[in-house]
Amino acid sequence: xxxxxxxxxxxxxxxxxxxxxxxxxxxxxxxxxxxxxxxxxxxxxxxxxxxxxxxxxxxxxxxxxxxxxxxxxxxxxxxxxxxxxxxxxxxxxxxxxxxxxxxxxxxxxxxxxxxxxxxxxxxxxxxxxxxxxxxxxxxxxxxxxxxxxxxxxxxxxxxxxxxxxxxxxxxxxxxxxxxxxxxxxxxxxxxxxxxxxxxxxxxxxxxxxxxxxxxxxxxxxxxxxxxxxxxxxxxxxxxxxxxxxxxxxxxxxxxx
Amino acid sequence: xxxxxxxxxxxxxxxxxxxxxxxxxxxxxxxxxxxxxxxxxxxxxxxxxxxxxxxxxxxxxxxxxxxxxxxxxxxxxxxxxxxxxxxxxxxxxxxxxxxxxxxxxxxxxxxxxxxxxxxxxxxxxxxxxxxxxxxxxxxxxxxxxxxxxxxxxxxxxxxxxxxxxxxxxxxxxxxxxxxxxxxxxxxxxxxxxxxxxxxxxxxxxxxxxxxxxxxxxxxxxxxxxxxxxxxxxxxxxxxxxxxxxxxxxxxxxxxxxxxxxxxxxxxxxxxxxxxxxxxxxxxxxxxxxxxxxxxxxxxxxxxxxxxxxxxxxxxxxxxxxxxxxxxxxxxxxxxxxxxxxxxxxxxxxxxxxxxxxxxxxxxxxxxxxxxxxxxxxxxxxxxxxxxxxxxxxxxxxxxxxxxxxxxxxxxxxxxxxxxxx
Numbered sequence: 119x120x121x122x123x124x125x126x127x128x129x130x131x132x133x134x135x136x137x138x139x140x141x142x143x144x145x146x147x148x149x150x151x152x153x154x155x156x157x158x159x160x161x162x163x164x165x166x167x168x169x170x171x172x173x174x175x176x177x178x179x180x181x182x183x184x185x186x187x188x189x190x191x192x193x194x195x196x197x198x199x200x201x202x203x204x205x206x207x208x209x210x211x212x213x214x215x216x217x218x219x220x221x222x223x224x225x226x227x228x229x230x231x232x233x234x235x236x237x238x239x240x241x242x243x244x245x246x247x248x249x250x251x252x253x254x255x256x257x258x259x260x261x262x263x264x265x266x267x268x269x270x271x272x273x274x275x276x277x278x279x280x281x282x283x284x285x286x287x288x289x290x291x292x293x294x295x296x297x298x299x300x301x302x303x304x305x306x307x308x309x310x311x312x313x314x315x316x317x318x319x320x321x322x323x324x325x326x327x328x329x330x331x332x333x334x335x336x337x338x339x340x341x342x343x344x345x346x347x348x349x350x351x352x353x354x355x356x357x358x359x360x361x362x363x364x365x366x367x368x369x370x371x372x373x374x
Numbered sequence: 375x376x377x378x379x380x381x382x383x384x385x386x387x388x389x390x391x392x393x394x395x396x397x398x399x400x401x402x403x404x405x406x407x408x409x410x411x412x413x414x415x416x417x418x419x420x421x422x423x424x425x426x427x428x429x430x431x432x433x434x435x436x437x438x439x440x441x442x443x444x445x446x447x448x449x450x451x452x453x454x455x456x457x458x459x460x461x462x463x464x465x466x467x468x469x470x471x472x473x474x475x476x477x478x479x480x481x482x483x484x485x486x487x488x489x490x491x492x493x494x495x496x497x498x499x500x501x502x503x504x505x506x507x508x509x510x511x512x513x514x515x516x517x518x519x520x521x522x523x524x525x526x527x528x529x530x531x532x533x534x535x536x537x538x539x540x541x542x543x544x545x546x547x548x549x550x551x552x553x554x555x556x557x558x559x560x561x562x563x564x565x566x567x568x569x570x571x572x573x574x575x576x577x578x579x580x581x582x583x584x585x586x587x588x589x590x591x592x593x594x595x596x597x598x599x600x601x602x603x604x605x606x607x608x609x610x611x612x613x614x615x616x617x618x619x620x621x622x623x624x625x626x627x628x629x630x631x632x633x634x635x636x637x638x639x640x641x642x643x644x645x646x647x648x649x650x651x652x653x654x655x656x657x658x659x660x661x662x663x664x665x666x667x668x669x670x671x672x673x674x675x676x677x678x679x680x681x682x683x684x685x686x687x688x689x690x691x692x693x694x695x696x697x698x699x700x701x702x703x704x705x706x707x708x709x710x711x712x713x714x715x716x717x718x719x720x721x722x723x724x725x726x727x728x729x730x731x732x733x734x735x736x737x738x739x740x741x742x743x744x745x746x747x748x749x750x751x752x753x754x755x756x757x758x759x760x761x762x763x764x765x766x767x768x769x770x771x772x773x774x775x776x777x778x779x780x781x782x783x784x785x786x787x788x789x790x791x792x793x794x795x
């Protein structure tokens with residue numbers, strides 16, 4: 119189910135009138151297959167404009183997580199290109215892709231988002247361990263903690279006691295917000311959220327999404343939100359269906 | 375690298391119970407290895423230090439180890455004696471500077487009694503050049519004087535002037551004692567860390583005196599016995615002795631003298647070089663020593679395998695952790711480094727704890743080893759060899775850590791940002 123204003127004329131293309139000169143995410147002629155398996159993904163074109171918040175829906179097993187792996191630069195396409203924030207990441211070396219991911223992408227997963235042996239603030243500040251440029255974007259090292267606290271507060275976690283608590287003592291909803299704060303730290307260009315609300319009840323889900331979107335809007339961050347739960351689509355600028363984008367599925371369906 | 379090490383430490387702390395057990399297993403195995411190493415060094419040093427300054431040891435012809443064992447270590451018995459005439463003839467040889475006659479065969483409450491002369495206290499050396507020193511009293515001045523080794527005096531609580539009755543034979547329990555000729559403690563030797571500490575020394579003539587009225591290994595009937603005072607009036611020159619030690623005027627003549635004694639026609643004698651015999655004996659004992667080291671090595675291996683198991687079993691449950699690290703920009707090599715740093719940290723902690731445990735055990739066991747076995751354990755620093763062993767353990771831990779690290783690395787590559795468990 120998609121909101122009327124969110125449905126574009128062509129799947130994967132930005133809405134008419136989008137002013138973004140260069141897309142935040144641009145996938146072209148992409149194919150991907152696991153070794154010894156038929157092609158899982160064949161996407162002719164999929165793009166997300168800068169600052170846009172896109173909901174990508176698709177049932178389990180449709181290749182959503184694989185697409186995120188390709189966008190995150192962890193997987194390499196068999197052919198085609200993945201361009202993020204103007205950089206052709208499919209042409210980069212593995213370590214350069216890792217660095218790019220650390221600097222420009224933030225991830226929120228479905229569950230188990232946090233490192234259990236780090237505290238709340240340490241989990242939020244984790245990205246700067248691997249990305250000095252992300253740390254530099256925040257400013258001086260002393261500002262790092264302040265920014266982490268600010269993000270947590272913006273996401274509804276302002277209790278000082280909570281900041282000092284073990285992450286394993288937090289509720290799932292609180293853990294998701296800590297993960298969102300971590301993804302947003304250092305103003306990455308793109309946030310990728312992989313079914314982050316599937317463990318939350320309806321109210322918590324909507325509350326979490328609004329907080330996340332507000333912060334994305336405030337930071338000008340692009341959001342690619344992947345889920346099989348279509349009820350959330352109305353909150354996004356655009357809704358795409360992976361089933362419509364993925365020609366590999368279309369072909370196999372036609373053959374069947 | 376520093377952030378990865380920080381993460382490794384926090385990760386270990388998060389699994390502190392398992393980590394503590396792993397560290398304890400490594401520490402115990404390291405302590406065992408170091409302990410065995412310290413013990414064998416101490417035993418070897420003690421062994422080599424047992425006798426020095428003696429050029430030849432001469433006894434009845436048997437084997438050189440047998441002669442060394444009974445004359446120096448007071449272990450076992452001589453197969454035959456050396457006649458007094460042969461002894462005197464060799465002792466009077468112009469190339470011989472001094473001799474120490476030894477007469478064995480009796481005991482006092484489990485300690486061997488050795489008949490000798492005051493030359494023993496003058497010429498015997500141990501630990502290269504150290505002389506026998508009196509902690510109390512002095513050498514023999516009366517026929518029935520006894521000089522005790524340090525352990526004998528301490529363990530039996532004997533002080534100067536204390537009476538003692540020597541038992542016939544060397545068994546712990548004796549049915550025939552020389553109670554009619556009691557001795558008096560005239561001197562107590564300072565500790566040497568050699569079998570001297572566990573020996574009761576009496577004069578050579580005293581051995582003749584206490585056996586003067588004995589026939590065929592049994593005492594004379596009560597009426598035919600000689601009193602201690604009567605024995606004093608006898609010619610107490612022995613007929614034979616068990617062995618004797620020889621100091622040459624010139625070391626160059628040692629081999630010539632050794633050959634001459636070994637070819638001595640009047641009596642089948644054997645002259646041995648103590649250093650050579652000690653080395654041969656150590657080689658024999660060294661087999662057990664090597665076996666002990668191999669066992670200790672396997673215990674270390676078991677400790678490291680425990681660590682490997684602990685890390686490997688935690689790998690699967692940590693795949694999401696790896697995916698999170700990947701999502702924030704960690705490269706597979708970071709994951710590899712993280713896991714191998716954990717193995718290295720556990721091993722390093724285990725080794726440090728093992729060193730501390732070794733010193734604690736040495737401090738506690740030292741007096742016991744010293745009093746029971748005459749083994750001196752030095753609480754000195756670690757030797758280069760010890761450092762080599764410890765380095766090898768940490769190196770082995772890194773090698774073993776490479777297995778889970780490699781699996782973690784492979785998981786990371788295949789999992790990417792999603793986990794397929």
